[in-house]
Amino acid sequence: xxxxxxxxxxxxxxxxxxxxxxxxxxxxxxxxxxxxxxxxxxxxxxxxxxxxxxxxxxxxxxxxxxxxxxxxxxxxxxxxxxxxxxxxxxxxxxxxxxxxxxxxxxxxxxxxxxxxxxxxxxxxxxxxxxxxxxxxxxxxxxxxxxxxxxxxxxxxxxxxxxxxxxxxxxxxxxxxxxxxxxxxxxxxxxxxxxxxxxxxxxxxxxxxxxxxxxxxxxxxxxxxxxxxxxxxxxxxxxxxxxxxxxxxxxxxxxxxxxxxxxxxxxxxxxxxxxxxxxxxxxxxxxxxxxxxxxxxxxxxxxxxxxxxxxxxxxxxxxxxxxxxxxxxxxxxxxxxxxxxxxxxxxxxxxxxxxxxxxxxxxxxxxxxxxxxxxxxxxxxxxxxxxxxxxxxxxxxxxxxxxxxxxxxxxxxxxxxxxxxxxxxxxxxxxxxxxxxxx
Numbered sequence: 001x002x003x004x005x006x007x008x009x010x011x012x013x014x015x016x017x018x019x020x021x022x023x024x025x026x027x028x029x030x031x032x033x034x035x036x037x038x039x040x041x042x043x044x045x046x047x048x049x050x051x052x053x054x055x056x057x058x059x060x061x062x063x064x065x066x067x068x069x070x071x072x073x074x075x076x077x078x079x080x081x082x083x084x085x086x087x088x089x090x091x092x093x094x095x096x097x098x099x100x101x102x103x104x105x106x107x108x109x110x111x112x113x114x115x116x117x118x119x120x121x122x123x124x125x126x127x128x129x130x131x132x133x134x135x136x137x138x139x140x141x142x143x144x145x146x147x148x149x150x151x152x153x154x155x156x157x158x159x160x161x162x163x164x165x166x167x168x169x170x171x172x173x174x175x176x177x178x179x180x181x182x183x184x185x186x187x188x189x190x191x192x193x194x195x196x197x198x199x200x201x202x203x204x205x206x207x208x209x210x211x212x213x214x215x216x217x218x219x220x221x222x223x224x225x226x227x228x229x230x231x232x233x234x235x236x237x238x239x240x241x242x243x244x245x246x247x248x249x250x251x252x253x254x255x256x257x258x259x260x261x262x263x264x265x266x267x268x269x270x271x272x273x274x275x276x277x278x279x280x281x282x283x284x285x286x287x288x289x290x291x292x293x294x295x296x297x298x299x300x301x302x303x304x305x306x307x308x309x310x311x312x313x314x315x316x317x318x319x320x321x322x323x324x325x326x327x328x329x330x331x332x333x334x335x336x337x338x339x340x341x342x343x344x345x346x347x348x349x350x351x352x353x354x355x356x357x358x359x360x361x362x363x364x365x366x367x368x369x370x371x372x373x374x375x376x377x378x379x380x381x382x383x384x385x386x387x388x389x390x391x392x393x394x395x396x397x398x399x400x401x402x403x404x405x406x407x408x409x410x411x412x413x414x415x416x417x418x419x420x421x422x423x424x425x426x427x428x429x430x431x432x433x434x435x436x437x438x
Contacts, residue, residue, distance in 0.1 A: 001101055003365045003394060003401045010361055010395075013093040014044045017086055024086035031081040038070055038078045044086065047079065048354040049395050052339035061396065076342065084346055087353035088157075094357060095155060096179070098364055099148075106206070107183045108149045108317070110324040111174070111191060113167050115140045116332070116352065119343040126161040127345070141345070143352065144170035146178075147324040149186075152367060153360040154327075159349055167191060168264070172199040184208060184304070186321045192218055192301075194238060194257075195265045197283055201303065202267070207285075208302040208317055219287065219299055223253045228297055231288045231311050240268050241278035288314050327359070334385050335359050362391040369408045379415045386411040 001009075017024060018041035025031035032040045046062045053061070055072045063069040099107075118139045122128050127139040140162035146155040156178065158170040167190055175185065176199060184206040187196075192211045200207040211217045222234065238259045239246060249256040259265045267281045288300045290311045300314055309317070331337050337355045340348050366387040371380060387408045393399035399407075 001364070001368060003368075003404055006098075006361065006364050007395065009097045010048075010090075010094050010357070011045075013090045013097070014041055014048070016093070017089055018044060021082075021086075024083045024089065026081055026083060036078070037068070038075060040082065043075070043078050043082060044090065046075070047087070047350055048090070048357050049392060050336070050341065050351065050354065051392060052336040055341045058341065076347075079342075079347060079350065080344070082350065084159075084349035084353060087350050087357070091154075091157070091353050091357050091360075095153065095360060098151075098153060098360065099155065099180070102148075102151055104150065105182070107155075107180060108186065108320065109155060109183050110147045110149055110186045110321045111145070111171050112147070112188065112321075112324045112328070113142055113144045113165070113170070113190070114328045114332075115142055115162060116337060118340065118345065118348050121343070121345075124161070124345065126163045129162070141348065141352070142167075143328075144174070145324065145328075145356075146171075146174045146185075147327055149320050149323045152323065152327065152363045154356050155180075157353070157356055159352055161345075168193050168196055171196050172266075175199050175203055175205065178203075182206075184317070186317060188321065189217075193264075194218065194259065194283060195263075197285065197301070197303075198265065198267050198281060201283065206302070206304050208300060208304065208314065210318060211287075211299050211301050213297075213299060218301060221253055221257065222287070224287065229289050229291065229311070231286060231306065233286050233306070234284070236283045236285075237280040238265065238268065238283065239278050239280045240265075240270065241272045243274070243278070246278050290315050330384055330388075331355060331359050334388050335362075358388075358392070358395075361395065362388045365391050365394070365404070366408060369405050371409060371412065377414075380412040381415050382408050383411040383413045 018039070021032050021040050022028040046059070049062065050058050055075065059069050059072065059075055118127070118141055120137055121139055122137065124139055127141060129138055129140060131137040142160045142162050142165040144158040144160065144167055148155055156174040158173060160166070160170065171187070171191055172195065182204060185200055185208070187207070187209045189210050189212050192209055197207055197209070211219050213219065224230065224232065234254055236254070237256050239256070240259050240261060242258060250258060259268060261270055268279055272279065285301050285303045286306060288302065288311050289297055291297050298318070300318060302309070302314060304314065335355045335358055337352065340351050342348060366382050366384065369382055371382065390399055390404050390407050394401070394404045
């Protein structure tokens with residue numbers, strides 16, 4: 001698609017919601033009924049196009065530095081009338097329109113989560129964390145996302161407060177509500193569970209999940225080879241029944257497994273009457289173990305076909321999951337997800353969805369830009385930081401399509417594969433309102 005087509009898809013989704021605003025207003029009977037300087041479509045478009053500047057400067061950019069630019073106070077009063085679900089609706093509509101143009105028999109989707117620090121508020125108990133070891137207290141939201149690896153866009157997102165977060169439930173919800181007929185979900189160890197595997201299997205999708213090597217993982221309790229590397233098929237029947245006859249079946253470790261009543265599993269009843277026969281749910285998967293260095297190994301569970309996807313292919317597929325990690329970095333630092341323009345959680349949720357819309361907008365335009373191949377030491381790709389800046393200008397009508405593509409294609413950075421660095425697990429700090437770029 002050309003940039004103008006991508007922009008039209010987004011603008012149409014914004015206008016569609018603004019034309020029928022009542023389901024997404026905090027006060028449906030009174031909000032956005034009168035004609036104002038800041039109508040709903042202007043508020044929606046403005047928040048989606050926000051960068052990391054102060055709110056006043058963002059409004060001056062939005063209104064072309066006009067003397068009629070509304071005040072920050074007026075803008076805040078209007079935005080509080082809009083539910084965060086409005087931006088989720090635009091995100092869903094825009095993303096689905098983009099996905100309809102993809103030529104993929106089986107999309108490869110990575111799932112992962114990331115914390116976002118928001119302004120400190122001790123009264124919000126579900127996101128508040130008291131400081132330890134001399135650290136200041138803080139509040140966190142948790143983002144769960146489903147990300148298309150080949151096209152570098154987000155398919156779905158769920159926002160949770162940190163103390164309410166449940167990555168398993170988020171994955172299952174995103175899988176269940178997706179309209180894609182077939183896909184491969186790649187996940188890290190935090191998403192290891194029989195319930196998630198069953199949801200993906202019931203959907204008719206495929207999974208590729210890294211599992212723990214310790215005693216708390218799916219791998220524990222199975223009768224596996226003692227070798228460092230293996231690839232074996234497992235057909236496991238799960239049940240909650242624990243009669244003596246069923247307990248005898250559990251001795252066949254690779255075919256029967258007990259699921260406790262405390263363990264979530266949506267395809268078995270929580271309780272079985274003694275008079276009723278045992279109910280089983282059958283999961284089919286492979287356990288693949290392969291080396292990643294001379295001394296370390298990874299273990300993967302997958303229901304991909306072993307002939308089409310031998311261990312080397314499974315290893316490559318799992319490595320491709322890193323794309324969602326780099327996307328979170330771009331989302332926070334390049335798009336500006338650390339630079340919110342409100343302290344209210346509702347408004348912050350608006351901006352999280354808005355930033356993900358802008359990420360998809362910029363990625364789709366950048367993805368279609370042709371990079372000229374030359375005799376170079378490295379393969380080159382577009383500098384995403386420059387691309388985002390140009391895409392924002394284009395979104396606001398301050399850049400034209402030919403210039404947009406030329407500038408993106410001219411600003412390149414080398415691709416250096418197989419580079420490794422120590423992962424920084426410290427919390428990414430919320431950027432205060434007094435320290436914004438001009």
